[in-house]
Amino acid sequence: MSPVENTMSNDTLLKVEHLSMKFGGLMAINDLSFEAKRGDITALIGPNGAGKTTVFNCITGFYKPTMGMITLTQRGGKQYLLERLPDFRITKEAKVARTFQNIRLFSGLTVLENLLVAQHNKLMKASGFTVLGLLGIGPYKKEAAGAIELARFWLEKADLIDRADDPAGDLPYGAQRRLEIARAMCTGPELLCLDEPAAGLNPRESAALNALLKGIRAETGTSILLIEHDMSVVMEISDHVIVLEYGQKISDGNPDHVKNDPRVIAAYLGVEDEEVEEVIATVEGGAI
Numbered sequence: 001m002s003p004v005e006n007t008m009s010n011d012t013l014l015k016v017e018h019l020s021m022k023f024g025g026l027m028a029i030n031d032l033s034f035e036a037k038r039g040d041i042t043a044l045i046g047p048n049g050a051g052k053t054t055v056f057n058c059i060t061g062f063y064k065p066t067m068g069m070i071t072l073t074q075r076g077g078k079q080y081l082l083e084r085l086p087d088f089r090i091t092k093e094a095k096v097a098r099t100f101q102n103i104r105l106f107s108g109l110t111v112l113e114n115l116l117v118a119q120h121n122k123l124m125k126a127s128g129f130t131v132l133g134l135l136g137i138g139p140y141k142k143e144a145a146g147a148i149e150l151a152r153f154w155l156e157k158a159d160l161i162d163r164a165d166d167p168a169g170d171l172p173y174g175a176q177r178r179l180e181i182a183r184a185m186c187t188g189p190e191l192l193c194l195d196e197p198a199a200g201l202n203p204r205e206s207a208a209l210n211a212l213l214k215g216i217r218a219e220t221g222t223s224i225l226l227i228e229h230d231m232s233v234v235m236e237i238s239d240h241v242i243v244l245e246y247g248q249k250i251s252d253g254n255p256d257h258v259k260n261d262p263r264v265i266a267a268y269l270g271v272e273d274e275e276v277e278e279v280i281a282t283v284e285g286g287a288i
């Protein structure tokens with residue numbers, strides 16, 4: 001599906017409407033609708049098995065949803081119906097980048113090389129797909145210099161410039177997470193989807209991650225959709241939080257609204273609806 005007519009307000013980047021995903025008899029996502037605003041950090045949270053990764057997989061084309069529409073509107077106004085696109089077109093044309101729960105770097109390549117590989121498509125195009133092009137005749141040389149400059153820019157932002165020539169596999173865990181994000185940013189995404197970027201990080205690494213994500217929002221205006229279990233990260237950096245439970249949305253709003261929502265408190269503590277009031281009374285300040 002190519003760009004479609006723009007019917008959304010310009011500050012809505014992503015609109016998910018009546019999304020459902022069924023695996024055999026299991027309804028992993030059930031009639032889910034939400035919007036993510038352009039330039040916002042939007043967090044998708046919920047207990048284990050709530051359906052968060054399934055939503056990501058539908059947005060990024062890994063799964064074709066059973067029902068529903070997912071519309072992405074780029075800054076220039078072009079719209080894409082993601083549920084109709086193959087995953088490579090979602091990446092290349094709609095400009096959705098993602099990271100995974102488990103780190104997927106080329107661990108034998110250097111940190112810098114990982115960022116250059118991310119720009120492979122652009123470089124090959126500049127080569128004209130010819131050996132002469134690769135040897136520096138035509139626009140390849142200029143494009144290659146630009147790719148290195150962009151890689152350096154993101155290495156600075158991710159505080160990894162001193163490790164540029166080290167194998168990616170030698171970096172500490174938190175630095176590898178930041179490298180994955182830098183690599184995704186080298187593709188110039190409209191939407192950056194991060195699946196549990198703070199998983200396994202120590203407090204210092206979490207703080208560095210927060211700084212990187214806030215910097216991306218402030219300096220590039222790139223919209224971020226984040227799945228995260230670490231509430232300190234979610235509450236500190238998110239503009240908007242959506243809470244899922246059993247594939248359905250149970251809360252949607254700013255971090256303060258969500259953390260004081262009795263349904264969210266009950267979902268996280270695993271209590272029945274009638275016990276919600278009791279839970280609020282016992283949870284200091286109504287926070288999760």
Ligand SMILES: Nc1ncnc2c1ncn2[C@@H]1O[C@H](COP(=O)(O)OP(=O)(O)OP(=O)(O)O)[C@@H](O)[C@H]1O
Nearest residue numbers: 023026027028046047048049050051052053054055
């Ligand atoms: N490919 C699949 N085939 C069958 N069931 C699946 C598949 N992918 C996910 N599920 C099921 O869908 C439900 C939602 O899973 P999902 O991974 O989306 O949850 P999640 O909120 O991301 O969980 P977690 O926080 O543990 O990562 C779960 O019951 C899961 O077992």
